[in-house]
Amino acid sequence: MTEAQRWSDRQASLTENPQQGTNDMNIIAKSDLNFHGIQMQPVANLDEVWLTSSDIAKALGYASPKSVSTIYSRNSDEFTDAMSMVIKMKTNGINNNLREKSVRVFSLRGCHLIAMFATTSVAKKFRRWVLDILDGESTQSPVLAQFTEEELRDLCWLWKASSVMASKIEEVEPILRVAEHRLAGSYYSMPREYSRTINKARALLERETSHVDASYRNDNWGVLSDLRMGRIH
Known part of the structure; x- marks a missing residue:
């Protein structure tokens, strides 16, 4: 199965079962994704940690998720499918009616690259925060445990x-x-x-x-x- 097929299957799963997998979220994703008092909410039903543009914008000190979207649009050629993708999510609309919406999300590596282009005062700290999480994940990698x-x-x-x-x-x-x-x-x-x-x-x-x-x-x-x-x- 190609990477694109994997992303497509995940999107379908997320659309059909928006709440499924929430209780199985990794402990890191649930409790440790707090940057300077901002609690990040990882996207449910994805194997790894993926964050929305909205959460990334809050962490970087931007007033609107559009700032993150602009950064991505200007530098999209530097992002791979493993760093950013668009998924279908169900969100509360008028009168609390669920509506489906296309949302761009970023893996931790994608978050780091967004922060590399960001110009806010906390961008450097956010990059270090993301790297600390990636370093923590890599130390538990079964492959890295076997190879230098x-x-x-x-x-x-x-x-x-x-x-x-x-x-x-x-x-x-x-x-x-x-x-x-x-x-x-x-x-x-x-x-x-x-x-x-x-x-x-x-x-x-x-x-x-x-x-x-x-x-x-x-x-x-x-x-x-x-x-x-x-x-x-």
Whole structure:
């Protein structure tokens, strides 16, 4: 299943069952998401912590969620599907009648990027607050418990090497086919068979490297730009 399909399934679940999963919310999401006295309300029915533009705007000291929307619109090319998405939520309308509304929400990484572009006096503190939560989550990661940061970085480069090789094989295949080369069949099937595994590996590595922030990333972590955008050169 692709990332886009996952987001779509989550949106459908949220629309059909707006209250389901609230009682199963992670303890961090329930009680620890308080920034300077502002209690953040994570979106229900999503596996990880996602916050609405409204909550982020309050935390950053903006008078309206439109400020967050403007920041996103101006820099949307820097956000991935794992950082921001639009979901359907049911909210109270006139006479307390439930109405469905499209709402943009942000993961913790997305919140951090919004705060990187924000110019309010508390933006720096909010960024640190978000990073502290991400750091706390990463220490409980089953993958990080098995690999050092250097080993995790090597796995990211292995993902890129696999992606590049699959891409090059796909480019060469038409030439082999025209030449009726004995490897033409293998070169046709390999990139198609392995693409699902490569994409799954990318999603896992993207999740497990979410704690690596751009503010301290060095050249050895340059692979993250490709990993998080799902692209190769």
